[in-house]
Amino acid sequence: MTDQPTPARSPFDDIAPALGRYTSEVLFGEVWERPELSKRDRSLVTVACLVSLYRSNELPFHLKRALENGLTREELVEAITHLAFYAGWPTAASAIAAARRVFEEVESSQ
Structure with missing residues (x-):
């Protein structure tokens, strides 16, 4: 990576x-x-933790890493959506904004 x-x-x-x-x-x-744990699973756990704790500085790096470790955009968005009910709507909204930027960056670099 x-x-x-x-x-x-x-x-x-x-x-x-x-x-x-x-x-x-x-x-x-x-x-x-x-x-x-597989790197894919570690990435999912890490992203979930960062979203839940509102760690927006570290989240973009780990979203990119999660994609590289085999998670799909859809899986990441679903995890963030699920977390909205447990970690709070504002944290999920901020995480979706970060995910959008990461997905656009990854897409433009391909």
Whole structure:
């Protein structure tokens, strides 16, 4: 995946090199590679959590990653729609806006 943080590209390296290293090596290097869940399932769980917690800064990256990990646009939209009833309408509305931007970006780059 091209957007995956690496030690050289981590957005934290300039100010927090340890956080950049933990992101690259532990989070994406160990946690995401554990075999107990597929990357597709991990992406669905992550997107659901980010939507529910209204983590709009991280959501676009993980929506792109979810598409790369095999989730479809329809599945992501359905998950966000479902979460509207559990996480709140405003969080779902914001997530749909982010998804729209990500889908347009992905479509235009193909």
